[in-house]
Amino acid sequence: MQFFLDNIDLFRDAFLNTLGLTLFAGVLALVLGTVLAGMRVSPIAPLRGLATVYVEIFRNTPLTVVFFFVIFGLPQIDTVVPFFTGAVIAVGTYTAAFVAEAIRSGINSVAPGQAEAARALGLTFSQTLTTVVLPQAFRTVVPPLGSVLIAMAKNTSIAAGFSISEVSSLLARLSNADPNDLLFILLGVVLAYMIITVPAAIALNRIEHRVAILR
Amino acid sequence: MTSAPTGEPLVRLTGVNKWFGDLHVLQDVDLTIDRGEVVVVIGPSGSGKSTLCRTINRLESIERGEITIDGTPLPAEGKELAALRSDVGMVFQSFNLFAHKTILENVMLGPVKVRGKSKAEAEKRARELLDRVGVGHQADKVPAQLSGGQQQRVAIARALAMDPKVMLFDEPTSALDPEMINEVLEVMVGLAKDGMTMVVVTHEMGFARRAANRVVFMDGGRIVESSDPETFFTSPTSDRAKDFLSKILNH
DSSP, rough: OOHHHTHHHHHHHHHHHHHHHHHHHHHHHHHHHHHHHHHHHOOOOOHHHHHHHHHHHHHSSSHHHHHIIIIIGGGGGOOOOOHHHHHHHHHHHHHHHHHHHHHHHHHHSOOOOHHHHHHHHOOOOOHHIIIHHHHHHHHHHHHHHHHHHHHOOOOOOOGGGGGGOOHHHHHHHHEEEEEEEEGHHHHHHHHHHHHHHHHHHHHHHHHHHHOOOOO | OOOOOOSSSSEEEEEEEETTTEEEEEEEEEEEEETTTTTEESTTTTSHHHHHHTTTTTSSSOOOEEETTTTEOSSSSSHHHHHHHHHHHEEEEOOOOOSSSSSHHHHHHHHHHHOOHHOOOOHHHHHHHHTTTTTTGGSOOGGSOOOOHHHHHHHHHHHHHHSSSSSEESSSSTTSOOOHOOOHHHHHHHHTTTTTTTEEEEOHHHHHHHOOSEEEEEEEEEEEEEHHHHHHHOOSSHHHHHHHHHHHOOO
């Protein structure tokens, strides 16, 4: 216990790193994922194809491999990114594929007549998507999107393997230093993740109720 | 009776053909609709009448033939098609009001997003139109809080807000409870009297008699008969039209 308390500063810094990774990667994943979902339902075939290839590649590649590519692969083509930025890119681009699929399922759940009515009024494809289809799609997509984002928060732990001092990296570091305090260190790590994921889950639940659509 | 059509063609379909897979749903359809004319399209289910209606604003594409509106051929896609659609009002069987927007927002959306009108201007016009179709006091509700008849009248107001050159009605009363059909038909008769060019796919023979300048009878993807309502209902020439009328009018 004492050892754990002695290293509370380390925990704080690691926690802030995990939180930062989660927030930045989350924003990247949501924005990129929404664009990809829009591309996948676009009337323009090359855009559809591009988004499909993206989703299939990232969904079927282990996150660790994506990390390797960003941290060690990109420098081979003279693109060096700092570790933290690299981790945000890796987690964000990877999660975007799952976000895209969740949003696409939401788009498919919107009655086709909604888009038809919008097109009949003279709205363009992108106007139809942004003003009529996506706002309704997001409502049904909150629960699966929540799961994707919470999984992402935990996936940031892979950054530990790439020299980033985030929460999971403390496990190896501190338990090696004092194996006797392992239990408290484990508890501390679990607690750190829950400080991020539990409020996120509560917030998502609130959002789900607020946007619940009257049908 | 309705105001007389002008004899000036507004919508012209020439040799229109469409297939759904192997099914030839529209076969060499020629139809000209004059400015101010009210054309009612009737026929048995599967005759292609709804599909015909939906080709006029290209919600359905066609494989062969040409459709022009006010002399302009229908563009295949993109901004040009969107611009043309904005001049063609459409009312659907299932209303299709935007479920996440209020009644007022439903009517304002097109003028603001497509016509670039200011919100204040669009709202003023939307409220006038909602009053005209008798649902002005429901403006702040969402569609699910309205009855089917009210929703369909909002849908008509939404289409009118774009000041369309022509209005398409795809079975506008087929999804309504019987007691709500008349409130929608009254609005449509009013539009016809005001000289709106209308293409109406319907089973409402009473509306056809009251408001139509012309009845077009379709069967098997073809236009079988096209005449004024009186002639069509009293002395149809084709056997198929006689057969159809005997089935729907004899009870």
